[in-house]
Amino acid sequence: MHDYENLNYSALDDKSIRSKDFTQERLIASGLSKQRNNVLTAVAILILAIVLALHALLLISDGWSLLAALPIIALLSVFLARSLNLEVRRRFRVLKFALDNNLHYIAEKAPATRAPIMFDIGHSKIQSDILIFPNQSFCARYSYTVGSGKNQSTYHLFFMRVKLSRKVPHLILNGKKNGVKLSPAGHHVQELKLEGDFGKYFRLFIPPNYHIDALQIFTPDVMQTLIDIGQQLDIELVGDELYVYQSLSNNPYKSSNDMRNFLATVSLIAAQFDKQVKTYSDTRAGSVASGRVHQSGTLVKKRINKYLRIVVIIIVLLITFAIPIIIRLAAVNYFEQMRSEYQVPQDPTSRCLDEYRLHDNFDIFQQCMIESR
Numbered sequence: 001m002h003d004y005e006n007l008n009y010s011a012l013d014d015k016s017i018r019s020k021d022f023t024q025e026r027l028i029a030s031g032l033s034k035q036r037n038n039v040l041t042a043v044a045i046l047i048l049a050i051v052l053a054l055h056a057l058l059l060i061s062d063g064w065s066l067l068a069a070l071p072i073i074a075l076l077s078v079f080l081a082r083s084l085n086l087e088v089r090r091r092f093r094v095l096k097f098a099l100d101n102n103l104h105y106i107a108e109k110a111p112a113t114r115a116p117i118m119f120d121i122g123h124s125k126i127q128s129d130i131l132i133f134p135n136q137s138f139c140a141r142y143s144y145t146v147g148s149g150k151n152q153s154t155y156h157l158f159f160m161r162v163k164l165s166r167k168v169p170h171l172i173l174n175g176k177k178n179g180v181k182l183s184p185a186g187h188h189v190q191e192l193k194l195e196g197d198f199g200k201y202f203r204l205f206i207p208p209n210y211h212i213d214a215l216q217i218f219t220p221d222v223m224q225t226l227i228d229i230g231q232q233l234d235i236e237l238v239g240d241e242l243y244v245y246q247s248l249s250n251n252p253y254k255s256s257n258d259m260r261n262f263l264a265t266v267s268l269i270a271a272q273f274d275k276q277v278k279t280y281s282d283t284r285a286g287s288v289a290s291g292r293v294h295q296s297g298t299l300v301k302k303r304i305n306k307y308l309r310i311v312v313i314i315i316v317l318l319i320t321f322a323i324p325i326i327i328r329l330a331a332v333n334y335f336e337q338m339r340s341e342y343q344v345p346q347d348p349t350s351r352c353l354d355e356y357r358l359h360d361n362f363d364i365f366q367q368c369m370i371e372s373r
Contacts, residue, residue, distance in 0.1 A: 004263035009256030011096035019092060022099075030095050031107030032088065094129045094253055104132040111142075116236050116243050117172060118159070118182055122146040129253060137162045139263075141248065156248040160262075162270040164240045165278045169213050169297035172205040173226070173235040180245045182234040198223045201231050207297050216280050222272045229265050239293070242270055 011017065019027060027033040091107060098105035108128035111119040119125065122144040130140040139160035146153055157180050172189070174182055189205040192214050206214045217237070226235075234245040244266050246252075252262035284294035 004260070004267050007260075007263075008100040009097065009260055011093050011100055012253060012256045012259055014093060014096070015089075017089065017092045017096050019088075021092070022095065026095075026099075030098075030105045032091055032095060034107070090253065091129060094131070097259075098131055102134070106130040106132070115238050115241075118142075118234075118236060118243065118245060122155075124154075135163065139252070139266075141251070141253070157245050158248055158251055158253075158262075159243055159245045160266050162242045162244070162266065164237070164242055164270075165274050166280060166291050167240045167282075167293045168217060168237050168277055168280060169207050169210045169282065169293055170239075171214060171217065171237040174203045174205070175231055175234050176201055176203065178232045178234060178245075178247050180234040180247055182236065182245055194218060194223060196220075196223070198227065201227055210297060213280070213282065213297070217273065217276045219276055222276060225269060225272050230269055233265075233269075235269070237273070238298075242273055244269065 019032070022032075024033065095105050097103075107130075108126055109130065111125050111127055119142075124145040125143070127140040127142050130138055132138040137160065139158070141156065141158055143154060143156045146155070172182065188208060190208050190211075192204045192206050192211055193199055194202075194204060194215075204214065204218065226233075232246060232250065236243040236245070246262065250258070250262075252259040281291070282293045282297055284296065285292040
């Protein structure tokens with residue numbers, strides 16, 4: 001495991017860091033040059049919009065001039081510029097933290113993998129403020145959107161990925177006390193009830209028939225550690241990777257203490273899991289030495305049975321085409337019975353049918369039939 005305790009965290013508390021503290025090459029390499037330019041462009045557009053709006057307002061006022069509104073424009077412009085620039089300034093601090101500790105920093109990118117269920121939820125997914133450690137562990141902010149239009153919601157969280165010694169089945173631990181929306185809905189899973197008070201704080205989802213395997217990994221020591229320091233976390237084990245998710249309301253990048261505590265927590269949890277993983281083997285995958293996990297140990301999405309799919313298609317076709325035709329034929333048959341009852345001539349272009357087609361009103365048709373007797 002990486003020695004997170006000896007990192008230099010001071011940059012995360014330094015509010016005075018600006019883009020001038022970095023070379024242009026460094027800003028371009030990290031992706032922050034583009035972020036800074038986007039903010040400056042947004043500020044310029046907003047200032048112009050404010051000027052035009054106030055100018056239009058003042059033109060219809062009595063005795064006012066645009067010159068009198070300049071102080072208001074200046075104050076609003078400063079406020080907007082400061083607000084929009086806070087995001088980039090925060091990223092400058094994260095970049096400085098990365099440079100001070102020889103870490104690789106990436107401003108933002110789309111998720112590179114869909115293996116964790118979290119990265120398979122929603123759309124418009126983006127990872128930002130990515131810090132890559134020498135041992136290839138990395139942490140980042142993550143946002144994604146579910147739904148569309150008025151029913152659209154965007155979620156934000158913070159996560160860290162740590163490599164494990166061996167591959168394990170796909171396991172999902174959902175903490176009941178955090179705001180992370182990690183859910184195995186739509187996948188073939190079973191919920192495993194663990195002993196003691198563990199179920200008060202977490203729900204554990206496993207692939208079908210992997211109960212014994214899960215108990216080899218979630219030992220009493222691991223469960224106690226999670227209860228003690230991990231109640232605000234969601235955890236996902238997939239392949240040889242451990243993903244730890246945390247609500248962005250507890251963003252570790254806010255301060256040095258938050259970052260130090262988060263990394264210490266993840267490091268301890270990862271060490272506990274890795275201790276169990278080293279002795280784990282999936283006997284379904286062949287020899288113990290292979291280190292592989294059988295395909296049944298991965299979570300797969302539920303698929304609609306092919307016969308059920310055919311039935312659904314037939315029902316949709318009936319609703320779309322067959323049922324309107326049946327209703328129409330029934331109506332014509334009823335009209336014919338009405339003609340017979342009221343002894344109306346069997347003329348397919350009779351006045352009563354014309355009246356019905358014109359007004360689409362059964363009462364008019366019935367009245368016409370009575371009058372035609």
